[in-house]
Amino acid sequence: MAAAAAAANGVSFVSSNAYLESGQVKETRALISNLCRQFYTLGWISGTGGSITAKVHEDSIPKSQQLIVMSPSGVTKERMAAEDVYVLSSSGTVLSSPSRRPYPRKPPKCTDRTPLFMKAYQMRDAGAVIHSHGRESSLITMIHPSSKQFRAAGYRYLFDAAIKLHQLGLDWSCPSDGPVHNVKGMWGGGRNINGAVKAVLTDNDVVEPSRKCILLDIEGTTTPISFVTDVLFPYARDNVRNHLIATYNSEETRDDIKLLRAQVEDDLEQGVVGSVPIPPADGGKEAVIASLVANVEAMIKADRKIPALKQLQGHIWRTGFQNKELQGVFFEDVPEALEKWHAMGIKVYIYSSGSREAQRLIFGNTVYGDLRKYLCGFFDTMIGNKKETRSYFEISQSVGVDRPSEILFLTDVVQEAVAAKSAGLEVMISIRPGNGPLPENHGFKTIKSFSEI
Structure with a gap:
């Protein structure tokens, strides 16, 4: 704001x-x-x-x-x-x-x-x-100087492999129609006049499943919206004073207060409603904490997505999870699906507007045990806004797939679904108890349980 x-x-x-x-x-x-x-x-x-x-x-x-x-x-x-x-x-x-x-x-x-x-x-x-x-990356640009790009998803050895393929007279570029599934013999399948090896797919070949990754939203998809609005947010609001009192002299909290001071100074200059001045440190601990609490409560009420609030909330929630006062809540079908996808070799990632630390706390502390063992990584808005197409493109570049369509994204928000689809991802919308209504003719496949996937 x-x-x-x-x-x-x-x-x-x-x-x-x-x-x-x-x-x-x-x-x-x-x-x-x-x-x-x-x-x-x-x-x-x-x-x-x-x-x-x-x-x-x-x-x-x-x-x-x-x-x-x-x-x-x-x-x-x-x-x-x-x-x-x-x-x-x-x-x-x-x-x-x-x-x-x-x-x-x-x-x-x-x-x-x-x-x-x-x-x-x-x-x-x-x-x-x-x-x-780097030597290999520099040589790649010399092999085909007219090319606009060389794409390699996460593996340095692909640079070296491309150079060796070029030395052998083979096509070193990425195939435009997907990966080569089978080549008959050492040089089987035949070579075209340009020296490229042709792929031959027989009836005995096993085609890998097109879906290699699943990207999950949290609120309204794996977890009831009420857990965030009725449990996490109130917990942070009700415990901010005790947290600041108990940790006031710690380096972490000093950093939190410094960030809040800077944010409030900007808020006061811009006339943000609910902002109150924070006294200097020598003004007394109680006065400083009282003003911090007032500002944080106003930020939470306005549901502001700002670093100063997110950072402090994450630290308060961490204490709550460590003290067993908080526990991650999930729909019943979620843990079983995570275990099944993990066994199938499908990589599962989380993408939420909450910080990565908060995501790890939620999945790491549940009645089902630590569910993080089924996950390959966490994305938050550091990668980009969830309603922007570019964010999903960046994620597809990070998870090592050949095509964005190999990623299935599950969310309850239509705007996020539209952005992900525009980036080439497969998309399904999650219909869960407590979720808001969907617009008519939204055009996306819907599911009520992960067991349908």
Whole structure:
């Protein structure tokens, strides 16, 4: 809401403390540093060569205004840390620079390729840009310089395999009609005049099932809506004061309060209803906590999707789950279906507007035991808004499928279904007790139980 109000008033929100100090920025900085270390280990980038940059996603910020996190130039990638990373505005202005590291490490500097990266963000609507100095990836671009892309879903060895195929005179590109199912003999099936191997599928061949992944919404799909609205939200609201009192001096809560302060300062500037000033720390613990509680209660009542609230709620819920005061609730058919899909080799992922920590808590603490053993991963709105097609495209690129149609998405929200379908996913709408009515002629297949899948 603060971002929307700022945009309406012509105020830039992207350089505000609430955004710069948000958990999303911190997580993205940590992600960039981790990727630099992993890419170095994999040989995708050299010691000081190559760059990785990504946008900081936040639902309340228009994509064109989202901050950009970028690795520095000249810093050894295997030693990269989150504090070594730059934060830039959407126009390329440096908003936060890394601190100078002790000698003999070189001082950090923003890469000379920043203008090129900014063009990718502005002209191609990119969410991330990776500049690699890896040998195999560089050779791939030389084999077929006229190609617009080389697609490899998650496996470095595919770069090397493509080079070897080219050396053998075989077609190294990704088949446009799907994977090769069977080739007769070493060179069976025949070779065409271009040297490409033709695939031959006989009656004895087993065709792999087209559905390889299932992507699940939580609220209204695996879990009653009432669990979120009548259990989780009230628990956070009723326990915020006790939580702040009990953890006031902890580093985690100090960080939560810092983020809330920044958010409330922006809210007060924008005239957000329910916002009240937070006294300085020397104003007394009780006064600070009282103002924090008032602001948090107003945020929860308005159902605001902002990092400061999500972060604090997650920490309060964690305490509730640890103390056995909270337990994840699921429809009866869900645990059995998860176990069945897991046994079939179908990968199951969660995509929810709640944080990944909250998702893990819900699935990890249930009357059925820990259901996380059946899941392959968790996505939240860091990947994108659930009503935007781009988000589902990004997920399809992350789960290692050849085609988006190999993913089945289950949700109770028609707008999410439309976005997922536009990205090429198979979609079904979940009809559960307590869910809202669906519009007529929505055009999607519906299910009342996972046993129907």
